[in-house]
Amino acid sequence: MLPEPLRDYAPAVALEELNPAAIVGGHADRGEPTLYLNPDHLVEACQKLKERFAFIRLSSVTAVDRHPDEPRFEVVYHLHSLENNARLRLKCRVGGQAPSVPSVTSVWTGANWYEREVFDLFGVEFRDHPNLRRIMMPDDWEGHPLRKDYPTHGHKYSYKD
């Protein structure tokens, strides 16, 4: 069942028709539609949105850490349609234990680096990603800096010494 503000939103209605299990929630805060998707149906939903609603651009992929709440991570996708001049935000919620979502690189090749960045800084794994390596931090770095339980100052080093 779609949440109230999205009942007339065509992409949400179409996804609901395609697969009732795909959408698990949503809202339209400050005029920006957001859909919460079930990670298991993410790739097919993205494919549908790209083909049917011309969301040919993936503007960015990022994540938000809701630590200590569970499910801990929100992986956030910002889609953009040049044809309809529309933007859409998709979210997948995943728990803190071995977080993992499917990669959307098969839909938009540009997701490659954005997903690597989320993997590097949040430690969320992207299944079927062609090259899932750290991108910002050195390869032998321990920890994921943008997690909320990672300190802002000094991981191994202290400014006091």
Add this chain to the structure above:
Amino acid sequence: MPDLSPELTEEASPAGTEAAETRKRRLTVNMGPQHPSTHGVLRVLIDLDGEVITGAQPDIGYLHTGIEKQCEAINWSQVTTLTDRVDYLANLSNNLVYSLAVEKLIGDIEIPPKAQWMRVLLAELQRISSHLVWLGTHALDIGAMSMLFYCFREREQLLKLFEMFSGQRMMTSYIRIGGLALEPPRGWQRRVKEFVDIFPSRIDEYEALLEHNPIWLQRTRGVGHISLEDMLAEGVTGPMIRAAGLPWDIRKSEPYSSYDKFDFKVATRTANDVYARYQVRMEEMRQSTRIVQQALDGMPEGPWKSDYQHVTLPDREKMKTQMEALIYHFKIVTEGFRVPAGEVYQAIESPRGEIAYYVVSDGTSQPYRVFMRTPSFGNVQSIGTLLKGKLIADSIASMGSMDFVLGDVDR
């Protein structure tokens, strides 16, 4: 464009044959991270077959500073100073997109017309300044050395203008949440007017230097082609897209800060090569000059910042005479203002393309999360596709035509 001949593949070249000999020419070249043409710290691993590039893998992260992490530890208004450091050639654009995002989160804050006009004017001066750096350094990279001096002559004037209103040449932090940081100084508009009066003739000078220069033409025309579909799929934005014929400009498609009240054209070309990207940027500088002219002519009178007391600092006069203003001043300076919980994604057109900030608030006086979708990140991602099948000699011209800033890539 040279194609790889079939005898160069491994299956078609058993050992001892002539084809096996040519296979030995295969080479992986490491370019960077310290290389003068990368204008920052970018490393590219280039696989070569003779002179032809068979693959290129950009390696980034050398300038990663953790700005997004730092944003979560400071007040909403303090983040403005960090946004300057993201793209150090387009700091006003970064100030603007962050301010717009937070203002959208706050919701009922009204930005007075003068502040909006000033923001447009500043963003366009910034665009000119950024394109001048690109033009000068790109021409320098491919052999036209004197261009750098001409371009930096005009850029110096712009930096003096920036210094005049903000006290800083580059890290201006001038566009703030709720309006501007300070009132523009007296006589500043006259100085801007003097600049836009002479600038079109300076663009003619640059064109005279480059467009009849056979070396420049040979090194840019028909070089650096990448299909529009590839660019859209890989996340490329900005002048690269417009040089391939797609008239997509966020100033037109999703107008912000009263851009819809200005008359300008979106510069496009269809040749989709380095030369077309150069032409697009030249045309954008002309259009920016027009916008600055219009902003100067139609500059509204009135306040230069919002009177939303919870967010903007009160005037000095009020603070010294009114108790309430003093309390607000104290609250904003000591603990910062609170922003209602929620999330926004605000995109604007920076000189390099789509710059978008995803800002999440949990209702406190510090951002919960600030994500910066920077144009250079998407552009640099496409280097592999861009260089594949090209000549090694053209790699600098092709990569340079993207106009990336490594601080913008790594954040």
